[in-house]
Amino acid sequence: MTAHDQFPRTTLDHVPRTMFDKIWDRHRVLEREDGQVLLYVDRHLVHDGCAPAFAMLRARGQKLRAPERVFASPDHYVPTDTRETAEIANPELRGMVEALDQAAAESGFRLFGLKDANQGIVHVVGPETGISQPGMIIVCGDSHTSTHGALGALAFGIGMTEVGHVLATQCLWQRKPATMRITVDGTLGFGVTAKDLILHIIATIGAAGATGHVIEYAGPAVRALTMEGRLTLCNMSIEAGARAGMVAPDDVTIDYLRGRDYAPRGEEWDRAVERWRALASDADARFDREVVIDGNAVAPTVTWGNSPQDAVPATGAVPDPAAAPNPERRAAMEEALAYMGLDAGQRMADIPVQRVFIGSCTNGRIEDFRAAAAVLRGRRVAEGVVAWAVPGSAPVKRRAEAEGLDRVFRDAGFDWREAGCAMCLGTNGEIVAPGVRVASTSNRNFRGRQGPGARTHLMSPAMAAAAAVTGRITDVRDLVQGDA
Amino acid sequence: MEKFLRLESVAVPFAKDNIDTDQILPARFLHLPRDADHGACLFRDLRTRPDGTEIEDFPLNRGPWRQGRIALGGQNFACGSSRENAVWAMHGHGFRAVIAPSFGDIFAQNGLKNGLLPVVLPAATVTMMIAQAEADPAGEVVVDLEAQTVTAADGSVHAFDIDPFARKCLLEGLDEMAVTLSYADEIAAFESRFGRENN
Numbered sequence: 001m002t003a004h005d006q007f008p009r010t011t012l013d014h015v016p017r018t019m020f021d022k023i024w025d026r027h028r029v030l031e032r033e034d035g036q037v038l039l040y041v042d043r044h045l046v047h048d049g050c051a052p053a054f055a056m057l058r059a060r061g062q063k064l065r066a067p068e069r070v071f072a073s074p075d076h077y078v079p080t081d082t083r084e085t086a087e088i089a090n091p092e093l094r095g096m097v098e099a100l101d102q103a104a105a106e107s108g109f110r111l112f113g114l115k116d117a118n119q120g121i122v123h124v125v126g127p128e129t130g131i132s133q134p135g136m137i138i139v140c141g142d143s144h145t146s147t148h149g150a151l152g153a154l155a156f157g158i159g160m161t162e163v164g165h166v167l168a169t170q171c172l173w174q175r176k177p178a179t180m181r182i183t184v185d186g187t188l189g190f191g192v193t194a195k196d197l198i199l200h201i202i203a204t205i206g207a208a209g210a211t212g213h214v215i216e217y218a219g220p221a222v223r224a225l226t227m228e229g230r231l232t233l234c235n236m237s238i239e240a241g242a243r244a245g246m247v248a249p250d251d252v253t254i255d256y257l258r259g260r261d262y263a264p265r266g267e268e269w270d271r272a273v274e275r276w277r278a279l280a281s282d283a284d285a286r287f288d289r290e291v292v293i294d295g296n297a298v299a300p301t302v303t304w305g306n307s308p309q310d311a312v313p314a315t316g317a318v319p320d321p322a323a324a325p326n327p328e329r330r331a332a333m334e335e336a337l338a339y340m341g342l343d344a345g346q347r348m349a350d351i352p353v354q355r356v357f358i359g360s361c362t363n364g365r366i367e368d369f370r371a372a373a374a375v376l377r378g379r380r381v382a383e384g385v386v387a388w389a390v391p392g393s394a395p396v397k398r399r400a401e402a403e404g405l406d407r408v409f410r411d412a413g414f415d416w417r418e419a420g421c422a423m424c425l426g427t428n429g430e431i432v433a434p435g436v437r438v439a440s441t442s443n444r445n446f447r448g449r450q451g452p453g454a455r456t457h458l459m460s461p462a463m464a465a466a467a468a469v470t471g472r473i474t475d476v477r478d479l480v481q482g483d484a
Numbered sequence: 485m486e487k488f489l490r491l492e493s494v495a496v497p498f499a500k501d502n503i504d505t506d507q508i509l510p511a512r513f514l515h516l517p518r519d520a521d522h523g524a525c526l527f528r529d530l531r532t533r534p535d536g537t538e539i540e541d542f543p544l545n546r547g548p549w550r551q552g553r554i555a556l557g558g559q560n561f562a563c564g565s566s567r568e569n570a571v572w573a574m575h576g577h578g579f580r581a582v583i584a585p586s587f588g589d590i591f592a593q594n595g596l597k598n599g600l601l602p603v604v605l606p607a608a609t610v611t612m613m614i615a616q617a618e619a620d621p622a623g624e625v626v627v628d629l630e631a632q633t634v635t636a637a638d639g640s641v642h643a644f645d646i647d648p649f650a651r652k653c654l655l656e657g658l659d660e661m662a663v664t665l666s667y668a669d670e671i672a673a674f675e676s677r678f679g680r681e682n683n
């Protein structure tokens with residue numbers, strides 16, 4: 001927090017700024033003496049867990065300040081076997097979806113309802129429709145809002161009281177966070193994806209490694225990622241404790257956004273592109289912390305414990321608590337192994353799985369299903385394994401079907417479902433029984449995340465597909481050889 | 485929001501690092517309305533077995549800690565999901581302050597807006613306080629927001645930092661939304677400027 005960033009700089013008085021600084025400065029409504037800044041929010045994404053915020057506003061008789069900046073889709077509570085709200089058997093869960101319909105009807109914001117062609121997980125919908133754009137401040141009452149930073153936006157999750165605050169004021173009080181640049185050098189190898197990279201990063205810096213920071217991902221291995229890969233990368237920034245993750249806009253970003261429903265058009269597009277290109281951090285900008293990761297050293301990565309930092313290469317083994325650096329860590333590891341039903345030293349490749357989940361805001365995009373389908377083509381889900389493919393949005397589902405991917409999944413023995421959060425969190429009731437082990441492309445392997453007693457192993461879509469066909473954790477490179 | 489003044493209570497240790505909000509308030513309670521008894525769901529799966537019986541050695545089930553209003557946490561306390569319900573659960577159970585070396589950012593923000601004070605103290609201090617709580621579960625700790633100090637059970641006094649505005653809101657029971665709405669003119673001026681520049 002320095003005085004110099006109070007106002008946007010003129011060129012005469014050049015103070016190098018990070019991309020984060022540029023976006024922050026541009027959205028500053030006012031700054032209080034104590035350093036708290038009132039930031040203006042471009043896009044507020046809302047989902048079916050936001051009922052308490054609408055109830056809060058209703059109780060105050062408070063209207064939305066800028067409903068045209070609010071976009072919503074039900075995702076957390078929607079069933080993935082039907083698109084009929086009336087068919088949600090549990091009235092409390094149905095009530096969450098209905099509450100969002102009601103709030104949209106009352107307040108006039110855009111809702112992509114359960115049957116809408118654009119319905120989906122809000123973090124898939126935002127980028128895919130072009131609602132999320134570079135340079136914006138994007139918030140949502142969900143921690144994985146960090147996803148949208150992949151487009152070069154400042155996007156972060158907020159709590160429910162803050163959701164109400166943004167609905168009422170379109171603004172948010174924030175104190176400037178610290179900045180961290182993670183530079184990924186080299187090239188990701190065959191079979192190694194953005195998911196493996198982010199698991200590797202979290203294992204390296206720790207689940208609290210970026211607490212209080214906004215991460216900018218940079219370096220050749222990040223530049224080489226597709227937009228969807230960058231979305232996966234930024235999505236899990238929160239699992240390293242970061243407020244947000246971001247990637248500077250470049251040709252990949254601009255090509256991705258061109259022609260999307262909510263992207264600017266004509267001259268406006270040209271002006272927008274010019275602005276977006278200027279967002280990159282100045283060459284001499286300083287970050288509070290710098291981390292360098294060797295992209296060549298990243299392997300297909302899988303978690304063994306109950307924190308996303310508990311990740312090892314698929315070729316590795318379950319670590320030994322005896323080797324922990326301190327007694328606290330040792331106890332935590334022992335507890336995780338007991339919960340996960342694993343032994344120290346056990347090879348990851350020997351761990352059997354009973355369920356497979358491909359989906360979520362981390363890995364529920366079209367490229368994820370293509371990557372999984374490439375592994376599944378001509379193969380069958382192993383005996384005794386129940387495998388689900390849950391598209392992140394209705395457009396992802398349609399696109400996959402147009403490409404015939406649904407057939408590949410179905411022929412392999414997968415359940416091909418409707419869009420939603422599904423088993424990532426299971427608030428819609430789609431959970432697994434206690435003790436069941438899941439190969440999951442989602443983002444959290446916390447105790448009980450996929451149901452009480454559920455044992456979650458996080459991995460990429462290709463790795464999850466490999467686990468589905470072998471019935472155990474499998475290095476996908478052993479199945480699909482280097483025809484890339 | 486209710487006012488936060490001086491708090492004196494036994495301190496309940498949740499000693500592990502990276503305790504996530506999925507543990508504090510499991511997802512299957514997320515649909516409960518704001519005024520439901522979230523306190524009853526606090527740490528549900530660590531605190532009770534599926535049949536409802538208590539897991540004896542979980543801190544919330546032990547002696548004086550049942551009435552604790554101050555929690556002690558490890559690094560990155562309440563990381564993960566942004567669910568404000570985790571704060572409602574701690575508050576509903578009776579907690580008014582959590583002392584930890586670091587917090588999940590969103591949880592800390594949510595706490596400040598709901599009368600649950602997140603206090604950051606150095607890891608060594610928190611470790612010491614956890615050891616004191618385990619040695620004497622009835623030992624009282626004082627959190628004084630006015631003075632910005634924590635008095636540990638052994639009488640040692642530790643200063644903490646807090647955002648001045650958040651402190652004011654807590655001390656006076658101020659409502660942030662009302663404060664922001666008083667800046668409506670500034671926001672409108674920003675909007676007309678911003679609108680001309682596009683996004």
Ligand code: SF4
Binds near residue numbers: 360421
């Ligand atoms: S897919 Fe999972 S992590 Fe993403 S928004 Fe839904 S519940 Fe949250």
